[in-house]
Amino acid sequence: MSSLETVKWINEQFKKTNELTQKTLKYEDKHILLFYIKSLIDQELLQKLIIKPFFEMATENQFKLYMQALPQFQEGKSTEQIQLEVMNGNVIIVIQNEIYLLDLKLSNNDQVNSTSVETTIHGSQLGLSDNLMTNINVIRSNYHKPSLCVEYLVKGEINQHKVAIIYDNEKVKNDVLDTIRKRLQNVDKQVITSTTQLNNFLNDKRLSLFPRMIMTERPDRLVYNIAGGKVILVVDGNPQALATPAVFFDFMTTMEDNYHTLLISTFLRVLRYIGLFISLLLPALYVGITSFAPEVFRTELALTIAGSRVGVPFSSFIEVLFMLFFMELLLEASIRLPKAVSATATTVGGLILGTAVTEASLASNIMVIIVSAVAISTFVIPVNEMAFSIRIVRLFFIVITSVFGLAGLTLSFYVLIMYLVRLDSFGEPYLQLYISPKNKSKSEEQI
């Protein structure tokens, strides 16, 4: 391609953009052409790396060699690549009819955020950033092993977002990796903006209650998961990553479990599982026991509950659903509200509504205690997505229990377990205790 043709061709490619800047540098017998999108590149860097040396170099050849030596350098091979790279913040340099690409991307989102969802007392307080490269940098600098592989894909037909697949080549199970690659290939969505979206897109079932990928913002969790043979997915512009395959018990662990002494972390784990069962079963148990089998309670408790229900106009299950509904509203509202207002919302909702409801005898005192116990124990579940699933399962339990009593509750609990047993996450059974890293091949074992 001659110089003129090239220029023509590039202009042809980007004629839809109004931001493409074309610059011709000419000094003595040196001559280069620059194309870039002004808003995407770091202009200072451009001045420092290209423009200034250009005027200092003696010959065009020297400048060309200098270009090739720069770390941001890559050769422009195909037209698609050039188009894509320009949109990613590369500068096209046409020199002696050759096309070079120089990555001078300006990113303002490469600051590492502090953890906000998975906060811990021990360990690093820093999470991921919104920038893919920074994230990979963070992961790599926490996982020093040459077997750590990163694959890049571009997803989202319209917005062309970068997705990275990160795994340890030595630990990962190949069939899991293949499934993920295959499913990623099949994702044909117009716009991809968030990592957690992939959670839905990679799932083969539309109506699935439980998350099969664990969302995290903690680099230590990512490293822990990579070492455990999991595959990490990161989308550019997202401070969260996905680790998969994930089993149920992954969602019940926090990174801090590894940082405490055994006794303390066992205690915390037991506490967490008790919290899980309370948030799952307590409202349904309340309905089942008070309305179907009051002899299960101690006498005093039965009398207190019977007494506190005096004047309450609703049946116990309506009462439970009514209070849970307000609790869910409160939870939802406090997520959406600006931080400054959310504290007020919780006070208004939690304290004022709670006392007012019992004063007006719309719900019994015991009910308010149960609902707040349930709310608190829902927060104990460390991974947010699991907490959401549990909240939905809880509603199912209440409905079934109010129709079929304690027997219904027992049965629906069996159904839940059966459902969990049937689930799998990328070929790994969902209810196994943990995912073992790559099984050694049989020949290796025999040796």
Place this chain on the structure above:
Amino acid sequence: MSKQIKNNLSVVLLLLTFILLTGCEFKDIDKDVFVAMIAVDKSDEAGKSYKITLKLYEPTSSFKQMPEPTYSYITESGETISEAVRLLESYSDKKLEFGHSKLIVIGEDLIKEDKSKEILDFFLRRPDIQMISWMAVGRPSAEEIIRLVPQGETAAYPELFNYFDDNGTESQYIITTYLFDFRRNMKSAGVDPILPIIEINHEESHFEINKSIVFRDKKEPYELNSLDTSLFNILSNSTDNADFYIKEDEHYLIVKIDSVKAKKKVQVQNNSNLKLDIEINLSGYIAESKKQLVNKQLPYYNKLFKKEAEKQFNDFFSKMIKGGYDPLGLELDYKSQTFHNRQMSNEEWEEALENAQINIIINPGLKSTGVIQ
């Protein structure tokens, strides 16, 4: 809207309507009234055998605001218990819930009539009466017992329960018999059921439970006095406390036992000679004495104690055997170790028991004189 979405929606709607169809099994807890105790008496009315009285809890929303216990009572007579209960159900606006009734009191008059099987039948068949209810005999009548609310009783937990539930008093004079236990002993040949007797001290309005009564088929029930009741409790290992009074020489001691272990063994020799080996470990300390005691003399006190205890237990056994009552289940013990085709007949057993050699070994374990010297 596609057909599938329509179908799905209709299924969801159908499920949602289910919640309104909770059926008649669903009953809110405030529509139940809980029965605290059941009293069964002999009816005064002609043609009716039973008088049932139920003690009902009145629900309160806060025991802090109403610390005084409040109960209501309903009474009805009937030819059978169920007949009476069915009528009682019409006396209450709420459903009678027997799930929390912990005590069944049977009137003394009824005991003499040998109707226990008939009475038990109702309690055993009714599903919401718990098999772990306690059984007792009320003197003078069951109704009076359950109608008494002693001073200082707290709400929601009748004082009478504390006597039996091993949480309150641990007196050695109180026998605790559960409904299932009573029924089992009644059915099984070789052990006679025993029930505590609840009496009322009217002047001070409190209960007195320190006697018991043994039932045997086709025989008049036999009443055990306080001492025998406590000895029975020791022998059946159901208490850890005991007191023994020793009056020997110039000593007058009261021994407080805080650990009891009793073993009993029925041995058959030469096919018809019975030997009862009773070994009882009693350890404790001296609680009271009229004379100065010396620690070095403990072996001597132990000897005195041993002699006294042996005498008391011997008396107990001879009383039981002479009367033909067997609350300890000696016959059951024998039957459990002999093949059914080699067992003696009932008459043979009674004769053998009367001639049995009773071998009581007391291991006294007085550890201290109770004072530091």
